[in-house]
Amino acid sequence: MLMAVLRSLLLALCLLGSVAPAWSIAVDTPLDDPVLEARARAIHKQLRCLVCQNQSIEDSNATLARDLRVLVRERITAGDSDDAALSFIVDRYGDWVLLQPPVKSGTMVLWLGPALFLILAIVSIAVWYRRRPSPVVAATTPLSADEQARLKALLGDGDPV
Amino acid sequence: MEEAPRRLWTRLVPLAVALIIGGFLFAGLSLRPKDIPSVLIGKAVPDFDLPALPGRPKGLQTADLKGQISLVNVFASWCVSCRAEHPLFMKLKAQGVVPVxxxxxxxxxxxxxxxxxxxxxxxxxxxxxxxxRVGIDWGVYGVPETFLINAEGRIACKHIGPVMDRDLEEKLLPAIEALRRGGVAQC
Incomplete structure (x- = not known):
């Protein structure tokens, strides 16, 4: 009897677990105007979820991400431009919420760093190649008269010794 | 033979590179990527007006945070780590350091x-x-969070996560002391 009750409780819990994500999507009602909704979606994709840090708020199930999605839709409906809606969120959470960091003096290292490293690598390789003693040069040094005589002897050119 | 000094120098390059990378990695050990610095530090608290909890007097609004140094603690009954830091706020209240x-x-x-x-x-x-919604205006992204507000109603510090004894002793209390002396809170 007890086991049966426990088993059905467990089943109920499992079912509840599988339903929960569907609820969170159901609460997230899209805007009626498809153009506005598309703009809101585009903004959602640019915003980082603060709770699960490597997801955009579009992808995240966190409640804060949902609140922010709703907020962005509200700003768009209220007539905000895309930039205004984005900076509304940035004013509260900082540049950190932008998945693509803005280009400013503080982020120059981030943006130019890879290019600088590439240039540095190309220059170092070029320098290394130029400095390397060339084996071709060594081989073309003409042989002295002694060496030529020995070579001749070794190759067996002319009379056998 | 004449090339020996240059070779020694080139042999040290990998060591130097390893040391530099190691230095960055070592610094990374003490970073806390979950702590996102607030952009609101030094700014006036957001404009807000929240009702009291039903049955409890005194709600909270922007004007309440002007005139004296105070702490604002973001909490919720569903938040487990809020329970961990709660005794500390009880202690602060008993000592009457600053209003919470x-x-x-x-x-x-x-x-x-x-x-x-x-x-x-x-x-x-x-x-x-x-x-x-007001939480979003404050840049709240995880509960608990605690803000130190200066007498002009500007946000001086933000602590993310539960305030533990050490955070209080090493961060918040010195910051409150600095604000009292009219200085800038380092936190």
């Missing part, structure tokens, strides 16, 4: 009141942010 206000974040009124009845109520004022 509560921002009850996305919580049902009765649940919040029951929680306060059970664990103690250290708060002077508590704003009930049922929808979490």
């Amino acid at each position: 206000h509560g921002l009850n974040y996305k919580d049902e009124g009765p649940a919040a009141l029951a929680w306060l009845a059970r664990y103690g109520d250290p708060y002077d004022r508590v704003g009930h942010d049922l929808k979490g």
